[in-house]
Amino acid sequence: MKLVVVSAGLSVPSSTRLLADRLAAATARHASVDVEVVELRDLAVDIAHNFTSGFPGRALSAALEAVTEADGLIVVTPVFSASYSGLFKSFFDVLDPDALSGKPVLIAATGGSARHSLVLEHALRPLFAYLRAVVVPTAVYAASEDWGAEGLAERIDRAAGELGRLMEGMGAVRGDDVADAADASVAVxxxxxxxxxxxxxxxxxxxxxxxxxxxxxxxxxxxxx
Known part of the structure; x- marks a missing residue:
């Protein structure tokens, strides 16, 4: 199965990318996945050009294709002005509106204060619900004080386990003959x-x-x- 990680961190090194990598590694412990990382900071110019020209560049096209063909997603954004970053939102604005329909998604965010943790529920979860993705129940927020503290590793593992099981379950359904399954469901x-x-x-x-x-x-x- 293909797991694509979308990281919207801007700095190098980035706490957003660190959280994304830890979530991907934890998911790989729960399910057999091939991980591909999409680093949005490298696509910022292409995303802006896509808005003005209507055509994605080669790198952006590859990233959009990877997200569309993924069996599951991990999306991580830094918190800017109590919400997701503009770069993060812009990437999903240029994505085909149907690309995430029915796709398992784990949402996560990083910030300087624990007071912004509700960004997961008031910003990210509604966004991906609108895109008709299947958002896993556990979302992960990491404030500056969370790194190295108790609790973060457990939240990461719980969320990764939920994503892994959801990806495996949906992969099993896709692997079946849909027509035979439909016939069996009505053969009463x-x-x-x-x-x-x-x-x-x-x-x-x-x-x-x-x-x-x-x-x-x-x-x-x-x-x-």
């Missing part, structure tokens, strides 16, 4: 289906795919004593 004996199907209320409508639609007024009436 009709007599059995009829026996277990709930009886619709008076006035309810049953569609062709056996979903029961109950008028709202009847639902309200059923709640009254």
């Amino acid at each position: 004996d009709t007599d059995t289906a009829a026996a277990i199907a709930p009886r619709p209320l008076d006035g309810a409508r049953v569609s062709a795919d056996r979903f029961t639609v109950i008028p709202f007024e009847q639902q309200l009436a059923a709640l009254r004593p």
Whole structure:
């Protein structure tokens, strides 16, 4: 499986890249993955040109292709003005809107103060939910005081484990014959289906795919004593 790490750190060395590398290494301990790192600081000019010209350069095209074809992503940004960095957001602005649909993503961020930790929930998680990615439950924030302190290693390992299991689960599904799986899911004996199907209320409508639609007024009436 291919794991792509997107790091938006600007300095060298970068705490953002350090966190990205630790998350990637932890994920590799939980699942068999080939890791590729996309360093956004090297693509800043290409990203700006893409906005003005509408065409990505060769390096940016390769990065966008890597993200699109990845089986899972780790994305890490520094916190600027209580949110993700402009470079980080710009990269995902030029990415195809459907590229992350259904893709497992681990979100992470670094900052100078623990007070910015909620950036994961009020900025990053909504962004990737909008892009229809599957964001793992555990997000990782590392403030300056977290490095070397208790707790960070455990959060990294927990988040990496969630990403690894999600990637393996989705990879197993993709490896199956989708058509056979679809046929198996609907190959139910009709007599059995009829026996277990709930009886619709008076006035309810049953569609062709056996979903029961109950008028709202009847639902309200059923709640009254």
